[in-house]
Amino acid sequence: MSFVKNAAAGAVLGGSLLFTAGLGMAQAQPVDAPDGLVNLTVGDLTLLESVSADTAATAASALCGAEATDISALATQVDGEGAPQTVCSGLPGGDLVVAQNVSSQTPLPAAPFPAEDAAPAEEAPAAESGSAEEGAGDGADAPAVPGAEESEG
Known part of the structure; x- marks a missing residue:
């Protein structure tokens, strides 16, 4: 029973110390002193x-x-x-x-991003023939779409 009391008292004291230390840190902002x-x-x-x-x-x-x-x-x-x-x-x-x-003063807003079509996207080079990654350009890495499975009928 005394273990539970000690643990509860430790939690209360520790929490209060963290709370008061947090308040002290909030007040520690630098003062905007004149810079000349x-x-x-x-x-x-x-x-x-x-x-x-x-x-x-x-x-x-x-x-x-x-x-x-x-x-x-x-x-x-x-x-x-x-x-x-x-x-x-x-x-x-x-x-x-x-x-x-x-x-x-507040900083000026950043310049807008350039248009996406300004720089053409480069295509990935095709896999060399005879490598272990044949068929990589055929969409083998494309995510599976539910309900889009091929059905043989």
Whole structure:
């Protein structure tokens, strides 16, 4: 009787340890820390991708005529918070925007598969005569279809 009690107690304790360890592992996801990299876009066109905040600030100041230190502070804020910020508007292509680099965004969908008829299928070479596999090309390896047996009548 004591063996059954010990086994039951061991199962309960072991299960509770596995359960609490699983909860601890679920909370162990890495935090998306700022990586110091941002993107600089005008409208739908990406000018600079995954560059430092200082590089983005220098390019943005050349395009907008603003102080590079102000834009650098804005780029650092965007990298930390993740929300895109408009640096200046009125450019020919649209607004100049500093955004978080693509590490926190969802990946683009994959390209579709090519059409099946694009590459012709190669036929298997015929078996050489005199080998043990004669008749292999006659459909001997085809799966049997129920009710399709030959009947002699």
